[in-house]
Each structure stands twice: as C-alpha cells, then as structure tokens.
Amino acid sequence: MATRSKVGAAPTRASTRTKTPNPPPTPPTGIKTIRARLPSKTTAQAEVSKTRTTGRKPLVNRANSPDAKLPAAKKVAGTRQARADHSLTAEREPVMAYLRIRPHLGDEPMSMPYLAPLSDTSVQMTDISHDGSGSSKPHIRVSTVTPSSIYKFSHVFLPETQQAEFFAKTTLPLVRDLLDGQNGLLFAYGVTNSGKTYTIQGGNGPDSAGILPRTLDVIFNSVEGLHSDGRFRPVRLYGVEEADPSDFLPPTDPTDEPRLAEVLAEHLSDTDDIDIDIDPTIIKLDRNYEYSIWISYAEVYNEKVYDLLAEVTEDTSRSQIPRSNTNAQLAHPLLLTRKALTVKPSPASDALDESGPGSAGKYIAGLRYFRVTGAAQAKALVKLGQLHRRVFGTLANSQSSRSHGMVTIKILRGHRGDRDDPSSLQISRLTLVDLAGSERTKHTQTTGDRLKEAGNINKSLMVLGQCMEVMRSNQKRLAQSLANPGRTDTRDVKRALAVVPFRHSKLTEVLMDYFVGDGRVVMIVNINPYDTGFEENSHVMKFSALAREVSTTVNNAPVPRVQTNPSKRSTVGSALPRAVTRKVTISSLLPNKKLSEAHLEVLEEDEVREDGVSEEEDDEPINPLVDALFDEIEDLRLRLYEAEMRCVIVEAETREDVMKEMEARMREIEKTYSQRLMSEVERNERKMDAKIDMLHQAGLIGSPQKRRELVEEGEKSGEIEDENVEIIEDSDESALSEASRSSSPLDGKGKAKTQLELTSNRMLGETNSSAQSEIEQMTEEEGSVEDDPITEYDESDDYAPLAKAKSRPFKMADKAVAKGKGKVGNPTAGTGRRSTRTVSLLEKQIKDLSLLEDGTGGTDDSVTILPNRKARAVYGGPDVVFVPGKGDLDTTKKKKR
Numbered sequence: 001m002a003t004r005s006k007v008g009a010a011p012t013r014a015s016t017r018t019k020t021p022n023p024p025p026t027p028p029t030g031i032k033t034i035r036a037r038l039p040s041k042t043t044a045q046a047e048v049s050k051t052r053t054t055g056r057k058p059l060v061n062r063a064n065s066p067d068a069k070l071p072a073a074k075k076v077a078g079t080r081q082a083r084a085d086h087s088l089t090a091e092r093e094p095v096m097a098y099l100r101i102r103p104h105l106g107d108e109p110m111s112m113p114y115l116a117p118l119s120d121t122s123v124q125m126t127d128i129s130h131d132g133s134g135s136s137k138p139h140i141r142v143s144t145v146t147p148s149s150i151y152k153f154s155h156v157f158l159p160e161t162q163q164a165e166f167f168a169k170t171t172l173p174l175v176r177d178l179l180d181g182q183n184g185l186l187f188a189y190g191v192t193n194s195g196k197t198y199t200i201q202g203g204n205g206p207d208s209a210g211i212l213p214r215t216l217d218v219i220f221n222s223v224e225g226l227h228s229d230g231r232f233r234p235v236r237l238y239g240v241e242e243a244d245p246s247d248f249l250p251p252t253d254p255t256d257e258p259r260l261a262e263v264l265a266e267h268l269s270d271t272d273d274i275d276i277d278i279d280p281t282i283i284k285l286d287r288n289y290e291y292s293i294w295i296s297y298a299e300v301y302n303e304k305v306y307d308l309l310a311e312v313t314e315d316t317s318r319s320q321i322p323r324s325n326t327n328a329q330l331a332h333p334l335l336l337t338r339k340a341l342t343v344k345p346s347p348a349s350d351a352l353d354e355s356g357p358g359s360a361g362k363y364i365a366g367l368r369y370f371r372v373t374g375a376a377q378a379k380a381l382v383k384l385g386q387l388h389r390r391v392f393g394t395l396a397n398s399q400s401s402r403s404h405g406m407v408t409i410k411i412l413r414g415h416r417g418d419r420d421d422p423s424s425l426q427i428s429r430l431t432l433v434d435l436a437g438s439e440r441t442k443h444t445q446t447t448g449d450r451l452k453e454a455g456n457i458n459k460s461l462m463v464l465g466q467c468m469e470v471m472r473s474n475q476k477r478l479a480q481s482l483a484n485p486g487r488t489d490t491r492d493v494k495r496a497l498a499v500v501p502f503r504h505s506k507l508t509e510v511l512m513d514y515f516v517g518d519g520r521v522v523m524i525v526n527i528n529p530y531d532t533g534f535e536e537n538s539h540v541m542k543f544s545a546l547a548r549e550v551s552t553t554v555n556n557a558p559v560p561r562v563q564t565n566p567s568k569r570s571t572v573g574s575a576l577p578r579a580v581t582r583k584v585t586i587s588s589l590l591p592n593k594k595l596s597e598a599h600l601e602v603l604e605e606d607e608v609r610e611d612g613v614s615e616e617e618d619d620e621p622i623n624p625l626v627d628a629l630f631d632e633i634e635d636l637r638l639r640l641y642e643a644e645m646r647c648v649i650v651e652a653e654t655r656e657d658v659m660k661e662m663e664a665r666m667r668e669i670e671k672t673y674s675q676r677l678m679s680e681v682e683r684n685e686r687k688m689d690a691k692i693d694m695l696h697q698a699g700l701i702g703s704p705q706k707r708r709e710l711v712e713e714g715e716k717s718g719e720i721e722d723e724n725v726e727i728i729e730d731s732d733e734s735a736l737s738e739a740s741r742s743s744s745p746l747d748g749k750g751k752a753k754t755q756l757e758l759t760s761n762r763m764l765g766e767t768n769s770s771a772q773s774e775i776e777q778m779t780e781e782e783g784s785v786e787d788d789p790i791t792e793y794d795e796s797d798d799y800a801p802l803a804k805a806k807s808r809p810f811k812m813a814d815k816a817v818a819k820g821k822g823k824v825g826n827p828t829a830g831t832g833r834r835s836t837r838t839v840s841l842l843e844k845q846i847k848d849l850s851l852l853e854d855g856t857g858g859t860d861d862s863v864t865i866l867p868n869r870k871a872r873a874v875y876g877g878p879d880v881v882f883v884p885g886k887g888d889l890d891t892t893k894k895k896k897r
C-alpha cells in the first residue's frame with residue numbers, strides 16, 4: 001500500500017531531489033517552483049518492476065524505504081549504489097508490439113492480401129508478386145526483402161477487432177499505470193492509410209472512438225469525485241509549479257478570429273459528435289488521493305516541434321485583408337504564424353536524482369498544458385489540436401498525416417491530507433503518438449516540399465529504429481556480462497556501451513525519457529494487407545521485430561547531452577531554414593457536395609535558443625567522436641535515400657526517353673519504306689512509259705491502218721537489206737522460240753537486242769534513228785534486269801503482264817501472220833509478225849478485260865486506248881480513252897505489298 005512522503009525526510013528519490021544544491025531554471029515571475037515526486041526508481045525500483053507485471057506499483061515513501069534510517073550523508077550515496085545495483089538486476093520488460101490488420105474498405109480495389117495470420121501472435125507475409133518459382137515479376141528495382149517471412153507480435157488483432165476490445169487489450173493497462181503513478185508511451189506505426197489515425201483518434205461511426213478518447217473517458221470515469229483543486233501544475237519533465245489561472249482557460253478557438261472562422265466553419269461542424277461514443281470502463285482508485293489532469297498536444301513536423309494548442313491568430317501586420325471571394329483569397333491568403341519550440345534537457349534539479357543518467361530526459365520548452373476536469377472538455381481540446389494540425393497544413397493537401405502528433409496526459413496525484421505540500425505530489429504521464437506514415441516517397445512521386453517532409457518523416461522513423469537497435473544491442477551485451485559475472489567487469493561493459501542516438505531527431509529526443517527512464521512502451525503496428533506496398537510493410541514489420549527485443553525498464557545506456565557550442569550541433573539540424581512560409585490549402589466537401597477551399601500562408605519561425613542555458617542543462621557530449629560518427633551515418637543515410645530517389649526518377653525518365661526514341665525510329669523506318677515504295681512505283685511507271693513510248697514510236701500502238709502502213713513499209717525496207725535477211729532467217733526460229741520464252745519484247749540484251757535493233761531499223765528506216773537511239777538507251781537502262789529469265793520478271797518487273805501473256809497469243813499471232821504473208825523466213829515478215837503479235841497481244845489483253853464496248857478488240861478506229869497516265873498526258877485528247885492496263889493493276893498490287 002502506498003503512502004505519502006515528506007520533504008526532507010527519507011532518501012527516496014523525491015526526497016533526495018529536495019536536497020539538490022543546483023537551483024532549478026528560473027520560473028516565470030510570481031510562480032514558485034516545486035519539485036514533484038516522481039515514479040520511484042531507487043531502492044524500491046526492483047519491487048516496482050516486479051509488481052509491474054501485475055499492472056500495479058505501490059508508491060514509495062521514506063517510511064517504507066530501506067534507506068530511511070541511514071544518516072543523510074550516506075543517503076545519496078546509498079541511493080546511487082542502490083540505483084546502480086538495480087539497473088543491473090531489475091526485471092526488464094520488452095516493448096509490447098501489437099499488430100492491427102486493417103479491414104478492407106468497400107470502395108477500395110480488392111487485391112490478394114499479402115499477409116495471413118498464423119496464430120494469435122504470428123503472421124506470415126508473402127510477396128504475391130513472387131510466383132514461388134524463384135523468378136519474380138519484373139520490378140523497377142530488385143527488392144532486398146525476402147518474399148516470405150513470419151513475424152511475431154505480442155498479439156495480432158484481426159480486421160474484425162472492435163475499437164473497444166483493442167483499447168482494453170493494448171491501452172487500458174497503460175491507463176491503469178498512469179493513474180498509479182507510472183509513465184507510459186504508446187505509438188502507432190505503419191505506412192500511410194494503414195489505420196494509425198483510426199486507431200488513435202477513431203472513426204465517425206458508432207463505437208468507433210479510438211484509444212485516445214477512450215483513455216480520456218476511462219481517466220475521468222475513474223477520478224470522478226477525486227479531483228484536486230489544481231493549485232499546482234506540471235512543468236518540464238518532472239517539475240511542479242504553482243498553477244497560473246490561465247492554465248484553466250482553454251486556448252482560443254481559431255474561430256474566434258472572424259476571418260478564420262469563415263474559412264474554418266465547415267471544419268468545426270463535426271465537433272458536436274464528441275460525446276456520442278463514451279467508454280464506460282472505470283478503474284478503481286484509492287480514494288485517499290486527489291488527481292489533477294493536464295493535457296498537451298504537440299506535433300513534430302519537418303524536424304520542428306510545435307504546440308498544437310497554442311493560439312492561432314492571423315498576422316494582420318503582414319497579410320492583407322482577405323475577402324470571401326476565392327480568387328481574392330488566393331491572391332491574399334491569410335497569414336498565420338507559429339513558432340517552433342525548443343527541446344531542452346530536463347534540469348537535474350527536476351530529475352530522478354542527481355547521480356547522472358536520470359536527468360537525461362528532455363522536455364519541450366513552452367509547450368502548454370491545460371487542466372481538464374471532464375472527458376468532454378479534454379476531447380474538445382484534442383479536437384482543437386487536430387484542427388490546428390489541419391490548419392497548419394500537415395493534412396491540407398492530402399489526407400495523409402505528414403507530422404507526428406503527440407498527445408500527452410499528465411496526472412498530478414497527491415494525498416488528501418497533504419494538499420499544501422507539493423513535494424508529496426506524484427507526477428506521471430502517458431503519451432500517445434500518431435506517427436506520420438512511413439511511406440517510401442518513390443511510390444508517391446513526391447517532390448519539393450513534400451520530398452523534404454518525407455525525408456524528415458523517414459529520418460525521424462529511421463532514428464527511432466536506430467535507437468531501438470542500439471538499445472537492444474546494449475542490453476544484450478549487458479545481459480551477457482551479467483550472465484558471466486566472473487569474466488568481465490560489468491562496469492567496463494557499461495562504459496563500452498554504444499551511445500543511443502536519441503538526439504538525432506526531434507521525435508526521439510522528445511520521447512527518449514520513455515526509453516531510458518522508467519516507463520512502459522507499447523507499439524501498435526498498423527497494416528493494410530491490401531495495400532500494394534509489400535516492401536514498405538516489410539520494413540514496418542522488421543521495425544516491430546526490433547522493437548520487441550528492446551526492454552524499457554532499466555536505464556542502462558549512456559545518453560548523449562546537448563552540446564553547448566552551437567557550431568558543434570548536428571549539421572542536419574542546423575541546415576534548417578530559420579523561418580519558413582508555406583502555402584496551405586484546406587479543402588473539404590460540404591454536405592451539399594460543394595468543394596470549399598481556404599488558402600492560408602503559414603509562417604514557421606525557428607525555435608529560439610536561449611543564451612542563458614545553464615551548463616548543467618547543456619553538457620558536453622560523452623564522446624564527440626561517436627557523436628560525429630552518428631552525424632556522419634545519418635548524413636550518409638539521407639544521401640543514400642536521396643540517391644535512391646534520384647535513381648528512381650532517372651530510371652523513369654530514361655524509360656520515357658527510350659520510348660520516345662523508339663517511336664521516332666519507327667516513324668523514320670516507316671517514312672523510309674514509303675519513300676522507297678514510291679520511288680519503286682515511279683521507276684516502274686517510267687519504265688512502262690518508256691516502253692509505251694517505244695512501242696508508240698515503233699508504231700505498234702495506234703490505228704490498224706497505221707499498223708498496216710508500218711508493216712508494209714517494213715516489208716519494203718526488208719527487201720533492201722538482203723544480207724541481214726539471212727541472219728534473221730537463221731535466227732527466226734530461235735527468235736521465235738526465244739520470244740516464246742521471253743516475257744518482254746525488250747527481253748535480253750544480246751540476241752534479242754540485236755534483233756530488236758535490226759527490226760527497228762527495218763521498220764523505221766534511217767529516218768527513225770532518234771527513236772532507235774531512245775530504245776537503245778532504255779534497253780541499256782534496264783540493264784541486267786532484261787537478261788533475267790521470265791520467272792524473275794514475274795516478281796520484279798512490270799514486264800511480267802506481257803510475259804504472262806507470252807507464248808500462246810504470240811504463237812497464234814505468229815501463225816496468222818505467217819499464213820497471211822506466206823513468208824516465214826522473211827525478216828520483214830518476221831518483224832511484221834512481231835509487231836502484229838505485240839499489237840494482237842495488247843488487243844487481246846484489252847479484250848480480255850472487256851474494255852472495248854463492242855468486244856471485238858479494236859474495230860472502232862476512232863478510239864485510242866492508252867494504257868497509262870503518261871501516255872494519256874502525251875497523247876490524250878477528247879477521243880482518247882484511258883484504260884488501266886494489266887501492268888497498271890499489277891503496279892497497284894505492288895504498291896499495296
């Protein structure tokens with residue numbers, strides 16, 4: 001059973017503090033500072049630690065202290081020794097890690113969950129993108145995360161777990177401890193959208209209140225009728241002062257500012273539902289005690305700490321008066337100013353004792369605590385803090401928490417009989433932290449301010465992980481040395497323990513006392529198994545596995561102190577700008593589905609470092625080299641993180657560039673092919689034109705009358721050239737057979753060419769020499785193609801139609817001519833036969849196509865049929881009909897191909 005202590009009596013920690021020679025920091029004028037009694041940590045600690053497992057811890061006073069009867073001089077030394085001994089022997093309690101699996105929400109896309117509960121305490125995480133065959137689907141980056149792992153927790157809460165049950169199992173023991181004089185820390189950790197805020201604050205539906213409102217309910221249910229008069233208030237980490245009347249006044253509501261009220265009206269509309277969901281749990285308390293309950297709400301944003309219950313006012317000196325018009329607001333947004341608060345080491349005078357490490361905790365200087373006397377009042381304060389959090393932009397542009405929100409409840413407990421003795425007061429605190437989402441920025445395309453935010457979020461979470469890691473390894477080493485007491489001196493081991501890097505981030509700096517001091521730590525891991533962030537969630541799981549291996553009862557690690565020389569401060573911290581103005585847009589959907597937006601400018605002033613910091617408060621680091629190395633590690637990690645992000649961006653850009661280049665190349669190839677196709681078509685057309693010209697000049701195209709004249713003329717000229725006749729006669733049969741094989745009248749350079757020349761000479765005589773030379777030229781142009789066998793023409797040349805028409809019509813014509821003239825061996829007759837054959841061939845083709853009206857194959861002399869466009873251009877007239885020849889059709893086909 002706990003009893004009260006009296007100032008200056010027994011050497012409990014509280015009484016020892018009262019004898020401290022170090023003066024506490026100067027309190028505000030008119031306020032008397034008193035050191036409150038703290039959760040015991042001296043000789044009674046071992047007992048306390050043991051009883052903690054049952055959830056209760058008796059208070060200690062000098063009467064029941066083992067040191068009570070020792071002389072004063074020995075008391076401090078005795079306390080120190082006891083403390084040192086205790087630090088080695090006390091029962092430790094690991095950080096409790098609870099996993100809460102978020103249910104699937106109706107409006108979200110459904111996918112395979114990658115997490116499966118195995119038991120009440122373990123889950124298996126499997127990368128569903130991994131097919132199990134050893135090959136994974138293509139990822140942007142090869143993941144270092146194993147595709148399947150089993151993780152253990154203190155308890156696993158399934159998606160259907162209700163808020164009340166969750167609260168009872170995870171937080172109620174902490175509330176019990178709080179009312180019993182113990183400190184406690186609870187933080188929710190998880191990626192964005194995993195349910196942290198829902199767990200801490202709650203939802204909108206019935207019975208959906210989170211652990212924070214339930215904690216407030218249980219506290220006020222339990223202390224009903226046990227409220228003190230609130231003459232004293234908590235200050236710093238462990239101090240107590242006489243209360244100021246302003247502590248009882250709630251902070252100014254931002255809506256008291258008319259312009260802000262206009263902007264924020266709709267955001268305050270849901271404050272009426274505060275009392276709907278009330279947790280009825282009551283903890284039975286000793287009715288000899290009185291309690292005063294104090295509440296604060298801070299946020300760590302961009303590595304700065306802000307008071308969310310500080311008054312929000314518009315800085316009219318710097319901003320212009322906004323108008324209700326939205327565009328005008330955009331042009332002249334409201335300018336709100338807030339100041340970052342300094343995190344200071346707790347003065348030794350407030351500390352557990354003067355012996356050293358107990359004073360290592362830090363507090364947020366200037367953070368206001370408000371006294372609350374009812375759950376509704378406390379909830380209203382929390383709501384106000386949330387509103388400020390929203391106003392100051394951390395929730396403005398997206399629905400994601402970009403800051404770490406910390407609500408701290410402090411309880412001053414005193415015996416009814418010692419109302420006037422502040423040193424008899426006990427002070428305990430419980431902090432509930434809603435951590436910012438631990439997402440990896442590459443998945444959210446974060447840039448600019450958001451990138452900086454994300455960097456700081458990740459930094460603070462990373463440092464928290466580092467602290468856990470170091471604490472765990474320190475504790476392991478210490479445990480080993482205790483297990484083998486003969487081998488190494490435990491004091492040497494303690495000296496060699498690594499420094500825990502709490503001060504490397506504001507979050508850990510503020511929370512360090514919970515880890516190194518006396519308090520229970522609970523970690524809630526929130527997970528959304530339908531989220532695509534398997535890798536991120538794996539990191540969360542690993543973090544929780546690490547946390548579970550850390551014990552929090554014993555202060556066994558050296559704690560770094562703040563350095564006096566500002567130049568020695570962390571480069572990361574000093575790189576922060578002194579005053580930052582951010583533009584904030586608050587948007588919400590009104591009940592009538594209309595979007596309402598408010599535009600604000602937030603000026604964030606840096607914390608003011610007071611020059612008058614006492615030496616005691618501003619110790620030199622224990623080991624500057626270690627400190628510098630931590631800075632270096634942190635810096636390197638940040639750079640690695642940034643480099644990773646740059647890599648992802650570069651990769652995305654490269655992919656886009658390659659795509660563009662491929663597209664350009666494809667277009668180029670397409671263009672080249674179409675050009676080649678066009679030139680091929682033109683070439684073919686030219687060839688065809690040349691042949692038509694040639695045939696025309698040879699008189700093979702035209703009216704039958706003209707053809708007859710030409711034939712006759714040829715016959716005449718044939719008689720003159722007797723010598724050649726023989727040649728023709730000799731070659732006639734072979735020429736015929738050649739012609740029967742040849743696809744074209746122009747086929748072959750050798751014999752056929754000679755034959756053609758001779759024929760041309762005979763047909764046209766010397767007068768037609770120009771035409772002949774043109775034919776020669778064309779024949780040469782055609783080159784080797786003309787030497788090709790018939791079959792090749794089929795594929796590559798426009799002579800093909802003629803070649804296809806080859807032997808049969810040719811022979812028939814041949815015979816006809818031979819019959820009519822009766823001179824097979826006559827060269828002129830041969831030439832005439834060739835001309836006739838060609839003409840007959842053309843006529844037959846036309847006939848085949850039924851292109852002539854009468855189907856007789858050219859009985860109407862008045863019609864000239866020109867088979868291509870150029871011929872039409874040259875010879876066209878009103879009486880000329882253009883009919884696409886077979887060759888033209890073939891050309892079209894080629895084009896398509």
Ligand SMILES: Nc1ncnc2c1ncn2[C@@H]1O[C@H](COP(=O)(O)OP(=O)(O)OP(=O)(O)O)[C@@H](O)[C@H]1O
Nearest residue numbers: 102192193194195196197198203399400401436437
């Ligand atoms: N246990 C639950 N039951 C029902 N709904 C839930 C539960 N947990 C979360 N939700 C819903 O899921 C959504 C996301 O939850 P919440 O906002 O709490 O995520 P968060 O982790 O806080 O995200 P952020 O870090 O981005 O702030 C909300 O709509 C919330 O109401």
